[in-house]
Amino acid sequence: MQKLNDTWMRLVGVPLLALIGQWTMYGYTNVPYPDDWRIPFFFILGSVLVWETNRWGIILSRRKYPELTQTLRRIVYQLSWFVFFASLIRITQTFFYELIGIWPSEESLLFKPYFFNTLVSVVGTVQIAAYYEGVYLYQRWKITYTEAQELKKVNLQSQLDSLKTQINPHFLFNNLNSLSSLITSDTDQAERFVDELSSVYRYLLQQNNRDLCPLTDEVNFIMAYFHLLKTRYGDGIFLETQIEPHYLTYLIPPLTLQILLENAIKHNIIAVSRPLTIRLYTEEGHLFVENNIQKKKVAVPSNQIGLQNIMIKYKLLAHSPVTIRYDEHTFLVGVPLLAPTTEIVINQHPQ
Incomplete structure (x- = not known):
């Protein structure tokens, strides 16, 4: 006040x-x-x-x-x-x-x-x-x-980030390389890889029309997305999920999990000898994304736009704030899960 x-x-x-x-x-x-x-x-x-x-x-x-x-x-x-x-x-x-x-x-x-x-x-x-x-x-x-003006800016930035992800040449190039290797070594895996890649891009294209989506949609998307990462990094990366079933109908801003996974991958070493482990779990109405910290020797420049967008969206939804905690060993982000009956207050500004 x-x-x-x-x-x-x-x-x-x-x-x-x-x-x-x-x-x-x-x-x-x-x-x-x-x-x-x-x-x-x-x-x-x-x-x-x-x-x-x-x-x-x-x-x-x-x-x-x-x-x-x-x-x-x-x-x-x-x-x-x-x-x-x-x-x-x-x-x-x-x-x-x-x-x-x-x-x-x-x-x-x-x-x-x-x-x-x-x-x-x-x-x-x-x-x-x-x-x-x-x-x-x-x-x-x-x-x-x-x-409201900040929300418009955030929505436009989210749309731009989504488009960047859809046409990111590095993302596409790395996945095509992985697919090329699988075609010659494991055709069954190559077929599944194509299906998961298709699911990822289909989901990315659908998000421009939604402000909130059920957690189950985000989890299904992130499993397909992680399959691509797993194919590329192998035993250098692991994903553990402990999602309580009754939270699957709760709502979350779309692509939140992708932003948080990308944040973990961007700033940490991923190697078989030093695997990156990402945990997704629900607790007391929140979804937590936690990863072990093993910083790269050369720090990756970051403007933290992804995390800021998530925080501003929740602020404008008039919901509980986003939780960010870290120490020498772990980095954790917790986002509130909105009850299915929550009124969508930002749909007047399409993304």
């Missing part, structure tokens, strides 16, 4: 509005303005107390109902707070006036001064709070608009 930057309003604005409100009240009730410095002093003091109390109502309402969609509940919360505390403070203050003789009257607990003293405070507070709420709504709208 953004901090209220209202120092000048608290120091100057509220006391000034209190004086204007008091002058208005006396004029409306046709009572001559008294020549007693205590009346404006205590009125300003009461106004400051009213505003500081109601200011906390604004802060608490924003903590409880911060979103644009919660505006009505936030306003009702504030109005209820304003009426209760402004009335309590002003009624107490007016009674105090009568006790010390500042506002004497022949009839004890005269209704008119209590009513107008409270009314001026409530109306004044609502007017100031309306300005605060207007500024807050603009700030929230600006944040939402900025996030």
Whole structure:
């Protein structure tokens, strides 16, 4: 929640509005303005107390109902707070006036001064709070608009990355080399390799029209994708999966697993003597991808666009954040799995 930057309003604005409100009240009730410095002093003091109390109502309402969609509940919360505390403070203050003789009257607990003293405070507070709420709504709208623009950028980048993967000459060249070797040595394996390669490219072509997909689709894709890697690296790479069956219907942004596997392959040595082991497992509503760390001697340049895209997508989905943990031995990324009933909130921006 953004901090209220209202120092000048608290120091100057509220006391000034209190004086204007008091002058208005006396004029409306046709009572001559008294020549007693205590009346404006205590009125300003009461106004400051009213505003500081109601200011906390604004802060608490924003903590409880911060979103644009919660505006009505936030306003009702504030109005209820304003009426209760402004009335309590002003009624107490007016009674105090009568006790010390500042506002004497022949009839004890005269209704008119209590009513107008409270009314001026409530109306004044609502007017100031309306300005605060207007500024807050603009700030929230600006944040939402900025996030929408970021989402467009991320979606375009994801589409570009997907296209790059589809036509990546190195990826295609390496797989064709593997296929060429299999054709002469193991025709059955070559046939399966062609089927898996076809599955990989078919899945990549389908993702431009989806923002979320079932985990089962991602797992099936990554098994086909890993088959290509296994054919190339042999016993230099291993994939272990422990996916709980009931999570297979949960949703995940497409190509998330491919990005995470590519990240592991890009930054680590893959050799029979030093195999890279990648683990996929589910736990407490999250999918984790973990690999052992064995950094290449020559560091591979990385702008971390892949991980950033995943993190921003989950942020804009208003879901739990992506978990990234690592130490000397392992690197782990955990992404939340969205329940099948989750509303897709980013489908207005096609990828």
